[in-house]
Amino acid sequence: APKPLDASNIIFKKAEQLKPVPDWSTLKFGKEFTDHMMIMKWNKETGWGTPEIVPMQNLSFHPATSVLHYGFECFEGLKAYKDDKGVPRLFRPNKNAERMLSTGTRISLPAFDTKEWSEAIRKFVATESRWVPDKRGFSLYLRPTFIGTDAALGVHHCENAMIYVIASPVGPYYSSGFKAIRLCCSEGAVRAWPGGTGQYKLGGNYAPSVLPAAEAAEKGFAQILWLYGEEDYVTEVGTMNCFTVWINKNGEKEIITAPLDGMILPGVTRDSILDIARERLVPQGWKVTEGKYSMKEVAQASKEGRLLEVFGAGTAALVSPVKAINYKGNEINVPLPEGQEAGPITSQISNWILDIQYGKEPNHPWSVPA
Numbered sequence: 001a002p003k004p005l006d007a008s009n010i011i012f013k014k015a016e017q018l019k020p021v022p023d024w025s026t027l028k029f030g031k032e033f034t035d036h037m038m039i040m041k042w043n044k045e046t047g048w049g050t051p052e053i054v055p056m057q058n059l060s061f062h063p064a065t066s067v068l069h070y071g072f073e074c075f076e077g078l079k080a081y082k083d084d085k086g087v088p089r090l091f092r093p094n095k096n097a098e099r100m101l102s103t104g105t106r107i108s109l110p111a112f113d114t115k116e117w118s119e120a121i122r123k124f125v126a127t128e129s130r131w132v133p134d135k136r137g138f139s140l141y142l143r144p145t146f147i148g149t150d151a152a153l154g155v156h157h158c159e160n161a162m163i164y165v166i167a168s169p170v171g172p173y174y175s176s177g178f179k180a181i182r183l184c185c186s187e188g189a190v191r192a193w194p195g196g197t198g199q200y201k202l203g204g205n206y207a208p209s210v211l212p213a214a215e216a217a218e219k220g221f222a223q224i225l226w227l228y229g230e231e232d233y234v235t236e237v238g239t240m241n242c243f244t245v246w247i248n249k250n251g252e253k254e255i256i257t258a259p260l261d262g263m264i265l266p267g268v269t270r271d272s273i274l275d276i277a278r279e280r281l282v283p284q285g286w287k288v289t290e291g292k293y294s295m296k297e298v299a300q301a302s303k304e305g306r307l308l309e310v311f312g313a314g315t316a317a318l319v320s321p322v323k324a325i326n327y328k329g330n331e332i333n334v335p336l337p338e339g340q341e342a343g344p345i346t347s348q349i350s351n352w353i354l355d356i357q358y359g360k361e362p363n364h365p366w367s368v369p370a
């Protein structure tokens with residue numbers, strides 16, 4: 001019978017020479033990599049092989065390999081953070097394991113035990129622990145990647161596949177910490193559609209977003225706000241989930257984000273923000289909603305002085321405050337406190353999540369020591 005994924009034994013082939021770690025303050029997102037990578041191979045007959053941690057190296061494939069032709073590729077992004085005692089900590093790795101299983105299944109890649117996947121990642125991070133920066137705002141970004149590796153041109157279920165994990169020490173997305181950005185609403189292009197694959201972390205969802213983003217950048221906008229449908233529903237911002245803070249039509253203080261209706265990526269940061277807002281902001285009179293809302297409603301709220309804050313949420317940038325949204329040529333300004341880059345709810349939520357990630361909230365179940 002094919003073997004299940006098993007992280008209890010990992011083969012370790014140590015790199016002959018270890019690189020000195022860089023000065024953390026010079027890091028550029030995703031450009032620097034650690035000494036090792038982890039590889040887990042699968043074959044239909046034999047199942048999952050023993051995971052291996054090997055020196056970081058190029059991969060070599062037959063030119064007909066499935067990943068290179070039909071997009072048999074998905075990925076995850078998660079980070080390891082060092083706490084005050086120097087212990088690297090993962091943030092909710094089981095959520096990434098579940099999402100990689102769900103996305104992989106959608107593109108016919110093989111299943112695996114999510115606990116073993118998380119345990120393999122934990123052991124890999126322990127191996128590379130000197131690469132986890134010991135500075136708030138800095139972390140080791142992990143990129144698990146799942147690919148089909150059959151060397152055959154038919155469009156079919158892969159009989160060979162591989163998960164590999166690489167790691168990159170990263171700093172804050174913006175060197176000055178928070179920096180509020182201007183958005184441009186999508187026109188024509190959509191990121192996802194009903195029945196499509198927007199809820200999966202497929203590489204193929206990202207490449208088509210780059211051209212519209214580049215066109216928006218030429219006009220001075222940092223990101224696209226992806227709308228959908230006749231109503232111009234707000235879906236996602238750039239590669240992140242989107243949150244809006246407003247006084248809603250019923251006069252209630254509300255934090256709202258689009259629902260997981262098949263078009264929205266189920267972000268780990270998104271889920272964490274919803275949970276923490278329900279726990280800590282609902283008792284302060286806030287309403288927390290996963291529900292459809294449109295750009296028309298955001299524009300109306302702005303006109304009536306009810307729009308409070310807008311931010312993107314993802315693993316890479318954590319929260320990204322928004323200062324303006326261009327909608328059909330009209331600039332909608334999101335109010336910011338005098339001299340600040342983020343509103344109070346955005347800052348509060350960001351600090352709560354960071355405290356958990358860096359192990360400042362003792363024994364929080366989301367923070368897993370590596």
Ligand code: COI
Nearest residue numbers: 077239240314315316317
């Ligand atoms: C995010 O964490 O916001 C991402 O989607 C990762 C990005 C580098 C693709």
